[in-house]
Amino acid sequence: VSGKGRLQFLSAPDLSCNQTSIFVIAGDTVIAHKHFGAYTFVHYVNPKSGQPTQGWVLSSRLVELSL
Numbered sequence: 027v028s029g030k031g032r033l034q035f036l037s038a039p040d041l042s043c044n045q046t047s048i049f050v051i052a053g054d055t056v057i058a059h060k061h062f063g064a065y066t067f068v069h070y071v072n073p074k075s076g077q078p079t080q081g082w083v084l085s086s087r088l089v090e091l092s093l
Contacts, residue, residue, distance in 0.1 A: 027051065027052055027056060029052055032051055033051065033084065034049045034083070035048040035083060036065070039065035050070055056068035056069065058088065
């Protein structure tokens with residue numbers, strides 16, 4: 027995840043579908059599964075709690091990592 031501020035998770039690929047209090051920040055790593063328009067469906071596991079989260083985010087805030 028890149029950029030400034032929180033990257034909110036969305037329940038659908040639309041900014042009006044904001045999932046309150048579910049977000050990632052710059053430097054977090056997510057796994058991208060599929061794309062739809064300007065959005066990507068991702069999976070994230072919180073490293074502290076182990077809690078998994080999935081949802082849609084703005085693709086423009088994602089940077090591909092080469093492993």
